Amino acid sequence: MSANAKDLSKDLRNPIKRARGLGSAQSGVGHWWTQRVTAVALVALGLWLVVTALGLLHADYATAKATVARPWNALLLIAFVVAAFWHAVLGLQVVIEDYVHTRWKEVVLLVLIKFLAVLGALASVLAVLRIALGA
Amino acid sequence: MADTRRPLSPHLQIYRWQVQMVTSILHRATGIALAAGTLVLVWGLLALAGGADSFAAFKACAGSPLGLLLLFGWTWAFFYHLCNGIRHLVQDTGAGYTIAQFVRSSWLSVIGSIVLTVIVWAYVLTAGGAA
Numbered sequence: 001m002s003a004n005a006k007d008l009s010k011d012l013r014n015p016i017k018r019a020r021g022l023g024s025a026q027s028g029v030g031h032w033w034t035q036r037v038t039a040v041a042l043v044a045l046g047l048w049l050v051v052t053a054l055g056l057l058h059a060d061y062a063t064a065k066a067t068v069a070r071p072w073n074a075l076l077l078i079a080f081v082v083a084a085f086w087h088a089v090l091g092l093q094v095v096i097e098d099y100v101h102t103r104w105k106e107v108v109l110l111v112l113i114k115f116l117a118v119l120g121a122l123a124s125v126l127a128v129l130r131i132a133l134g135a
Numbered sequence: 136m137a138d139t140r141r142p143l144s145p146h147l148q149i150y151r152w153q154v155q156m157v158t159s160i161l162h163r164a165t166g167i168a169l170a171a172g173t174l175v176l177v178w179g180l181l182a183l184a185g186g187a188d189s190f191a192a193f194k195a196c197a198g199s200p201l202g203l204l205l206l207f208g209w210t211w212a213f214f215y216h217l218c219n220g221i222r223h224l225v226q227d228t229g230a231g232y233t234i235a236q237f238v239r240s241s242w243l244s245v246i247g248s249i250v251l252t253v254i255v256w257a258y259v260l261t262a263g264g265a266a
Contacts, residue, residue: 036224039224043221046217047217054262057262058262061187064190081180091166091170092167095163095166113170116174120174123181124176127180127181127183128180128184131180131183131184
């Protein structure tokens with residue numbers, strides 16, 4: 001720190017020149033807020049999913065397919081999967097940032113969970129649409 | 136690597152066990168478990184879209200002893216993360232921050248999740264056995 005202060009005293013640049021680009025990334029509380037909004041959505045969607053899944057306990061293939069194909073079920077299922085993967089990425093991101101201290105491993109993991117989540121969400125949406133639209 | 140020149144907080148085994156610390160750790164652990172569990176939901180949906188054969192294979196895996204054990208674990212993880220998540224949402228409003236309230240709500244999350252898990256699996260078993 002003292003070395004840094006010494007540098008500063010000799011530096012003729014305006015302090016604003018040093019500060020520029022080192023401030024907020026402009027994303028602010030976006031991560032925190034999105035995590036909460038998806039959490040609230042998942043409280044409702046999660047409970048709905050558990051009840052729906054319990055209703056399919058002994059269902060055969062045709063019944064299960066018909067249940068998922070019903071418009072409201074298809075819609076809520078897609079909403080659940082998107083909210084769940086979004087929420088999962090935000091949560092896992094914090095865990096990785098907290099515990100993985102080697103920078104390249106941290107970055108690789110952060111990108112990997114995002115890829116997995118997007119693939120998982122897209123695959124689920126595609127599967128639900130195939131079932132719902134009867135393709 | 137982490138910059139370890141700064142002062143570090145003592146490791147976990149130094150602290151006296153307390154329920155708030157357990158709820159905090161469990162929230163992360165169940166969150167990680169549920170992220171993996173979501174992939175099983177994706178598997179189930181893909182199997183259902185794939186046809187009767189692939190869905191039968193999925194049901195056989197889910198109904199196997201290991202499958203049931205995992206589903207039971209995910210049920211508890213789901214209800215724990217749900218109860219404790221609601222607790223955190225309440226705390227986000229600024230409520231419940233006295234130590235007594237904090238301890239009480241921690242126990243509420245733990246006990247609530249166990250009760251809900253038991254209710255769900257009691258229903259599964261009374262509705263004619265799993266899978």
